[in-house]
Amino acid sequence: MATGDFNKTYTYKSSDNVLGFLKARGVPDDLAAQYAAAKPTLELSKKGDQYTIKRVFADGRSHEVSFELGKEFDETRPNGTTIKSVVVAGEGKQLIQTQKGDKEVKIVYDFNGDDVVSTATITGEGVSAKWVFSRNQ
Structure with missing residues (x-):
């Protein structure tokens, strides 16, 4: 993973499903609608072996995960529940996060030039969502 993609801020461009x-x-439906309508900013940083991915919402809320590649960590979801997660380097310029909670979710971050495409898929159900962010200049 190229560190040039980190220590940057990316602006919401689009999303799907x-x-x-x-x-x-x-x-819950009310929270799902609220999160689906949100257009977060994506902040990526790296210091030494420690990576941080942070989504910041217009209302001041944020969701942040900090990790070292390949090491399992506790992640607190926005609803307050704690799950196990691990992030590994994927093919090319990818980070792949696997969340193990009530349902396993795989999140693939694809770094494509000035864009980051984040695709989250519920394992075994085939339901996915996609967010596209563009690097701030």
């Missing part, structure tokens, strides 16, 4: 994905994960 976020509401369907959140409902399939069991997120």
